[in-house]
Amino acid sequence: xxxxxxxxxxxxxxxxxxxxIATPLVLGTLGVLLCERAGVLNLGIxxxxxxxxFVGWFAAYQGAGLWGGVLAAALVGALLGGLHGVLTVVLxxxxxxxxxxxxxxxxxLSYYAYRVGFPKVSTPPTIEPFTAIGAxxxxxxxxxxxxxxxxxxxxxxFALVPAIGWLLYRTPAGLALRMVGENPAAAESAGIPVAxxxxxxxxxxxxxxxxxxxxxxxxAFNAFFFNMVNGRGWVCVALVVFASWRPGKALLGxxxxxxxxxxxxxLQQGAGSEVPYQLWLMLPYLLSILALVLVARRAAYPxxxxxxxxxxxx
Amino acid sequence: MRLERRETASxxxxxxxxxxxxxxxxxxxxxxxxxxxxxxxxxxxLLFDGAFGSRFALTETLTRAxxxxxxxxxxxxxxxxxxxxxxxxGQLYLGALAAVAVGGLxxxxxxxxxxxxxFAGMVAAGMAAGxxxxxxxxxxxxxxxxxxxxxxxxxxxxxxxxxxxxxDGPMKDPTAMGWxxxxxxxxxxxxxxxxxxxxxxxxxxxxxxxxxxxxAVQRFTTWGFEWRAVGASPEAARFVGxxxxxxxxxxxxxxxxxxxxxxxxxxxxRTGYVTLDMSPGYGYAGIVIAMLAALHPLAVVGAAVFVAxxxxxxxxxxxxxxxxxxxxxxxxxxSLLAMxxxxxxxxxxxxxx
Numbered sequence: 001x002x003x004x005x006x007x008x009x010x011x012x013x014x015x016x017x018x019x020x021i022a023t024p025l026v027l028g029t030l031g032v033l034l035c036e037r038a039g040v041l042n043l044g045i046x047x048x049x050x051x052x053x054f055v056g057w058f059a060a061y062q063g064a065g066l067w068g069g070v071l072a073a074a075l076v077g078a079l080l081g082g083l084h085g086v087l088t089v090v091l092x093x094x095x096x097x098x099x100x101x102x103x104x105x106x107x108x109l110s111y112y113a114y115r116v117g118f119p120k121v122s123t124p125p126t127i128e129p130f131t132a133i134g135a136x137x138x139x140x141x142x143x144x145x146x147x148x149x150x151x152x153x154x155x156x157x158f159a160l161v162p163a164i165g166w167l168l169y170r171t172p173a174g175l176a177l178r179m180v181g182e183n184p185a186a187a188e189s190a191g192i193p194v195a196x197x198x199x200x201x202x203x204x205x206x207x208x209x210x211x212x213x214x215x216x217x218x219x220a221f222n223a224f225f226f227n228m229v230n231g232r233g234w235v236c237v238a239l240v241v242f243a244s245w246r247p248g249k250a251l252l253g254x255x256x257x258x259x260x261x262x263x264x265x266x267l268q269q270g271a272g273s274e275v276p277y278q279l280w281l282m283l284p285y286l287l288s289i290l291a292l293v294l295v296a297r298r299a300a301y302p303x304x305x306x307x308x309x310x311x312x313x314x
Numbered sequence: 315m316r317l318e319r320r321e322t323a324s325x326x327x328x329x330x331x332x333x334x335x336x337x338x339x340x341x342x343x344x345x346x347x348x349x350x351x352x353x354x355x356x357x358x359x360l361l362f363d364g365a366f367g368s369r370f371a372l373t374e375t376l377t378r379a380x381x382x383x384x385x386x387x388x389x390x391x392x393x394x395x396x397x398x399x400x401x402x403x404g405q406l407y408l409g410a411l412a413a414v415a416v417g418g419l420x421x422x423x424x425x426x427x428x429x430x431x432x433f434a435g436m437v438a439a440g441m442a443a444g445x446x447x448x449x450x451x452x453x454x455x456x457x458x459x460x461x462x463x464x465x466x467x468x469x470x471x472x473x474x475x476x477x478x479x480x481x482d483g484p485m486k487d488p489t490a491m492g493w494x495x496x497x498x499x500x501x502x503x504x505x506x507x508x509x510x511x512x513x514x515x516x517x518x519x520x521x522x523x524x525x526x527x528x529x530a531v532q533r534f535t536t537w538g539f540e541w542r543a544v545g546a547s548p549e550a551a552r553f554v555g556x557x558x559x560x561x562x563x564x565x566x567x568x569x570x571x572x573x574x575x576x577x578x579x580x581x582x583x584r585t586g587y588v589t590l591d592m593s594p595g596y597g598y599a600g601i602v603i604a605m606l607a608a609l610h611p612l613a614v615v616g617a618a619v620f621v622a623x624x625x626x627x628x629x630x631x632x633x634x635x636x637x638x639x640x641x642x643x644x645x646x647x648x649s650l651l652a653m654x655x656x657x658x659x660x661x662x663x664x665x666x667x
Contacts, residue, residue: 043463087651091658096398096463097605101650104602108643109346115638116350231471238464278479285468296460 008266016149017265020220022258023154024049027212028236029243029250030157030164034205035081037168037245038198039181039304040088043099046233047106048080048206049213054110056214057224058117060127069218070153070211077210078203080106085199092308103233114224124223151219153211158251160208165247177201181302184309194309209233238288244300253291260284318665327660335652342652343645352635361641364630365623371630373512377584379622380514381406381593383521384576385600386607386614388444388569391528394545394609395565397452401466402573403597404473405444409574410581410588411477411496412443414485418499418587433503437578444574445567447473452566456559462566470597478590487587496588505583517579522615524572529611541565545609573597602650608657621646 035042056073130151138148168174179187243249264280392399417436454460481494505516532538543551607613628642
């Protein structure tokens, strides 16, 4: 068993799978992170990912090109995020309820639109998805073949980790974003428009969620299926807590989760095949919960998370 | 322009708000129907007829509304105490599985016990299963501050996999020819039919009865007072000595038990056995229903009938005109968002500066 494990960890194929599984999780987790750092929970992620998956695929199918699809997914994500922003920031509705409402709305609207567009197809129409990058990455020793097997969208996701870290900790915009999530009253007195900053952060984060969804239809698969997001959005919400709202740790969490997912697939087929496969599938979810419990005590929640802000009110 | 809270919520505004929300929803969804190329008036007519227009339609709607009332109540009681139980879907499945474990295994007749005792055992097992499932996240929330939204959500996936495992293995129906379906419940344990030639079953009475009971407890008892106090403001409740953690735990367990009962009711009242597709998201729909009802237990009954009507009506409508039945979910979600905005605005006035 242990020998099998070590053997698996040494295979390039395993790591290729890990990065592929991690990509939408990284994008989604960064999206949640931006929203929550600005003080707003966004449970709309599951539905925004469905909408991103559908719109991205549909745009590519209509000839907008793959990057056109990614852009369309980002725009739809930003729009839905803007709606969530108006509901939670301007109208101060419950962030839980608004988010779940957005998820239901985005999911059902995507399914409806898909069925209106393609009423009687038994096999989903396909597109030509992103292909592996290949050169020049395959020239790099050791990690080269693993990176070269990824799609450009995956590289974008991993490049966004340091980029968002830099944005949050090294730019005035990032400081403003963190301030409205920690102490909106102080931000207000420093001249930062709290509502506008929060809405902008939600829209940006939701755009990333949309791109995360589009990865599924434009890179991981080549068509749109019902239920294809399958809880990935909720996993991202858990990963952000695990990551203590830090981009670097978010990447680590996504890789860990993807690692367990890829590992269980291999154990299912190999050494662990006498164990019911459902138990292996449960593992990533149970480990997410365990991780939440372990970090909960020292979780550094953004201080104003889930607290609506109104001028002049305490 | 800015929003300003009214000192006392205007009664007319609160009554008009839901009507405005429904009107906005119907207008918005009419655009979607027109986009699909169907005549709007006829589509809405078919939708309404399919939901409430005949004896058959009405009984089907009530049958569909039964689990939705229970999951709606489950969400309403938890949310009232600010415990965000998003795991009703999993709790429903585990309740259904527990019911079959008590009343269906052991050569198809359940445990060897007198029938009334076995029936009580079946119901209790289902409710206990749902409550146990939510106890973990509730205790984690109270003890370690682990966010219950994420844990209850993730448990849904774990439970579905557990059910799938049980249907593949220990609880598999050997006569189902490879379909993943559990052994059947002893027919003697099934809920009574309420009406001839329909699928309406006694679960409906349970659901309505429990809605009244929950309302009465919230309205007239000390427990209910503490419950509402925590919902209004946990800090203020703690300040006056309400044991907030305990109240929250109580509400969470009741919520899980109600969702578990929804599972029992589906197995004993409708399907007779457990399958992996027995709930098309009743647990999640319950959250929407609770919000549409503004967390009021009695209003949950009406909201559940509305949502069930949309689902049943859309199914029958989509057989006649080229409008996908997913329009039902769109209508429900848009009405939720519209209702939230409308009731919020009803408490405020917009003031120009």
